[in-house]
Amino acid sequence: MIDLQQVPIIDINKHNFKQLWPSLLLSLKQATFVAMDLELSGLGNRRLLNARSVEDRYKAMCAVARTRSIIAFGISCFQAKTMQSCPSVETSTVNSNLVDSEDVEASHDVGDVMLQEAAKAAANEFTVQTFSITVLCSESYVVEPEALQFLVSHGFNFNQQCAAGVPYYRGNDRDGEDEVCLLRFFLAELIRSERPLVFHNGMVDLIFLYQNLYADLPPTLAVFISDVFEMFPAGIFDTKHMAEFCSRFPASFLEYVYKKCQRENFLDVKNSEQQFSLHFHDYRHYVDCIEYIPCGFHMETTRAQTTFCTNFAAHGWCKNGVACSLTHDLDIILDNEQFVTEKKKRRRARKTAKKRRASSESLQDHAGQGDMDTLQTDSPVVNEMNVSLGDKSEMDADAGNDAKVKLNVEDCRARACDESPSKHSGIHRAGFDAFMTGLSMARFVCKYGALPKQHFGLAEYVNKLCLSGKDMGLLISKSSFAKTSIDHRNKLATIKSK
Numbered sequence: 191m192i193d194l195q196q197v198p199i200i201d202i203n204k205h206n207f208k209q210l211w212p213s214l215l216l217s218l219k220q221a222t223f224v225a226m227d228l229e230l231s232g233l234g235n236r237r238l239l240n241a242r243s244v245e246d247r248y249k250a251m252c253a254v255a256r257t258r259s260i261i262a263f264g265i266s267c268f269q270a271k272t273m274q275s276c277p278s279v280e281t282s283t284v285n286s287n288l289v290d291s292e293d294v295e296a297s298h299d300v301g302d303v304m305l306q307e308a309a310k311a312a313a314n315e316f317t318v319q320t321f322s323i324t325v326l327c328s329e330s331y332v333v334e335p336e337a338l339q340f341l342v343s344h345g346f347n348f349n350q351q352c353a354a355g356v357p358y359y360r361g362n363d364r365d366g367e368d369e370v371c372l373l374r375f376f377l378a379e380l381i382r383s384e385r386p387l388v389f390h391n392g393m394v395d396l397i398f399l400y401q402n403l404y405a406d407l408p409p410t411l412a413v414f415i416s417d418v419f420e421m422f423p424a425g426i427f428d429t430k431h432m433a434e435f436c437s438r439f440p441a442s443f444l445e446y447v448y449k450k451c452q453r454e455n456f457l458d459v460k461n462s463e464q465q466f467s468l469h470f471h472d473y474r475h476y477v478d479c480i481e482y483i484p485c486g487f488h489m490e491t492t493r494a495q496t497t498f499c500t501n502f503a504a505h506g507w508c509k510n511g512v513a514c515s516l517t518h519d520l521d522i523i524l525d526n527e528q529f530v531t532e533k534k535k536r537r538r539a540r541k542t543a544k545k546r547r548a549s550s551e552s553l554q555d556h557a558g559q560g561d562m563d564t565l566q567t568d569s570p571v572v573n574e575m576n577v578s579l580g581d582k583s584e585m586d587a588d589a590g591n592d593a594k595v596k597l598n599v600e601d602c603r604a605r606a607c608d609e610s611p612s613k614h615s616g617i618h619r620a621g622f623d624a625f626m627t628g629l630s631m632a633r634f635v636c637k638y639g640a641l642p643k644q645h646f647g648l649a650e651y652v653n654k655l656c657l658s659g660k661d662m663g664l665l666i667s668k669s670s671f672a673k674t675s676i677d678h679r680n681k682l683a684t685i686k687s688k
Contacts, residue, residue, distance in 0.1 A: 196482040198473050199621040202323040203354035206479055207372055210321075214265070214376070217319040218383050221267035222641070223427070225388040225628030228395045229262040229341060229620045232334030239394075240658050247657075248411040251394055255401040256360070258334075259327035261341065261351065263373070264320070264620030266628040270641050271315040314466040314636050318628065322481075322621025326355025327402070328370055343512075344618040361406045362677055363684075377403045378685045384424045386645075386652075388631045390444045390623070391430040393655045393664060405677040412672035419653070419668045420682060425645055429630040431656040431663045436638055436648075440527065442656075443506030445618075448626035449520050451633035452487055453528075466636040468629070483622050487521055498523050 202210050218224065233239060234257075238250035342348070358373045359366075377399065380387075389395050396418060401407045404421075408414050418426070433442040439450055458465040473480045499516035502508040503523045517523075639647035654663035 195486055196484050197320065197622065197625055198470050199481045199483060199619075199625070200319070200321045200473070200476065201479045201481055201621075202321055202356070203350070204356045204369070204372075205354055207323075207356055210479070213319075214321055215379060217267040217269075217321075218265075218379060218385065220269050221383075221385050222270040222316070223268055223386040223388055223628070223631060223646075224380065225266040225268065225624045225631060226395065227264040227390065227620050227623035227627055228260050228398055229264075229346070229623075230337065230394075230398060231258045231261055232332055232337045233394070234258070234334075244657065244660075244664065245411050247393075248397075248414065251397045252401070252407045254394075255398045255407065257332045258398075259329075259331035259360075260325050260358075260398060260402050261337075262346070262620035263323040263325055264622070264624030265323070266318060266320040266621070266624040268628045268632060269317045269319075271317070314464065314641075315469065316466060316632055317469045317471070318625070319471060320621050320625045320628075322619065322624075323373070324351050324355045325373060326351055326357050328357045328359050340618070346619065358403065360402050363405075363681065373403050378688075381421055381682070381685050382688075384422075386424045386427060387422050388427045388429060388627055389655075390428065390447070390627045390630070391656050391658075392426065392428045393657070396426075396655070405675075405681050408675040408678070410672070412669055413675050415664075415666055416668050416672050416674045417678040419666050420674060420678070425652040426655070426666055427631060427648070427652060428655045428663065429627055429634070431654050432634050432648075432651050433630070434656065435663070436634060436651055441504055441506065444623060444626055444630075445520055446503075446506060446523075447630045449487060449524060451630045452485075453524060455633055455636075464636060466632050468632070481621075483619070485622075496522050496526065498526065 200210065200213070202214070232254070234250065234254040239247060239254075241247050241250065338348070356372055357370045359370055363371075363374070397407065397414075400414070400418070408417060429447060430442050430444070433439045433447045439447060441447075455465045497516055499508050499514055499518055502514070502516075502518045503520075508514045508518065634648065635641060635646045639645075641647075645652040653666035655666065657664050
């Protein structure tokens with residue numbers, strides 16, 4: 191069961207990178223999938239990034255990646271409980287001369303079912319380790335005021351970045367000190383590990399990763415896609431794309447998807463449906479580099495009629511920012527959404543009960559017009575009883591729904607972290623964003639896929655990146671009409687040789 195109060199995030203800088211490197215490397219190698227998020231110094235002209243032509247978008251993003259830099263690097267490693275850690279199901283040796291072959295097959299079937307159920311239960315348990323690496327580009331780069339204001343408003347410390355950021359350089363590899371190559375070592379290990387990667391709106395992140403920590407970007411989108419496909423053969427998932435085309439959420443910005451998945455999983459626990467659970471390691475020995483970010487949520491029906499900012503609810507941003515007179519609290523927004531959903535369910539239940547009652551009365555009238563006039567179905571007493579039963583079933587449906595909502599609210603109040611909106615400053619930090627992305631992916635795997643199937647049983651959504659304003663994702667696949675770049679081939683050969 192997922193009952194999160196706070197998330198531990200390991201803060202890595204240039205002073206403790208080598209000390210924490212073994213932990214980071216071990217988490218990477220043991221991960222079932224790796225969620226990533228980047229904080230950037232700017233994104234340039236938004237209109238160019240959302241151009242109608244995808245090729246034009248790529249060129250605009252390349253120009254941004256060559257002039258801006260990475261500010262922070264978030265990595266969240268999700269490790270599913272493996273079959274080795276499940277209780278084994280032993281089947282005894284059977285003497286075929288004494289036992290019928292059908293009994294042997296039946297015993298094997300029972301064992302297979304038990305193994306499958308044990309594997310299914312284990313696959314929905316994840317051990318999570320989240321890292322946040324503060325980085326500092328050693329070259330000149332553009333910083334946009336809007337990006338600085340956004341990061342500062344969410345608690346980013348630029349003094350710490352200047353004093354302790356892990357240095358790196360952009361473009362192709364160079365001969366130099368190991369200190370400026372630490373992040374490149376990590377990306378090389380990530381490529382060697384061949385683990386599935388998870389992003390939220392990942393096209394920009396992938397382009398920045400390529401230019402800043404791998405090699406110079408290729409001139410065309412087709413070549414870039416071919417390079418990325420070879421870099422990450424285990425597949426890439428985009429939770430924004432899955433939120434829009436798989437779960438069909440009303441909104442798809444990261445915080446909404448995260449909180450929506452968190453709520454859905456909580457309600458599945460109450461309804462005894464399939465859910466996932468998260469576990470964290472004991473970090474008492476790493477007190478100096480651990481930050482705990484609160485992540486509880488509220489569910490209150492009393493707030494369901496509260497007016498909220500519809501623009502923020504749909505897109506995750508508002509032109510008025512903090513000066514907006516309407517609330518941007520996602521818990522309140524989701525309370526309203528759940529209230530509307532439950533109201534529609536009750537309305538449908540009433541309509542269904544009314545149709546059944548009308549159908550029953552029609553059958554009774556038809557029977558009364560036949561030769562069976564002696565039946566008492568047309569008597570006022572029976573009709574009154576039928577109507578009463580119909581009204582009672584309708585009332586019971588409403589009462590059941592209301593009781594269900596009340597139960598969920600009461601349990602959630604007892605379990606959720608009691609935090610004020612001012613305590614949400616940890617949102618939109620690189621490490622926590624990576625964790626939110628990973629939790630959303632765990633929810634999608636639990637609800638729509640399965641472990642340990644290939645691509646988590648989500649082959650329809652693997653290697654597809656979200657494209658804003660498009661009715662389909664960008665497919666990451668090697669093309670017969672586009673070769674990989676020379677820089678990529680040289681770099682990948684070097685990585686694979688070690």
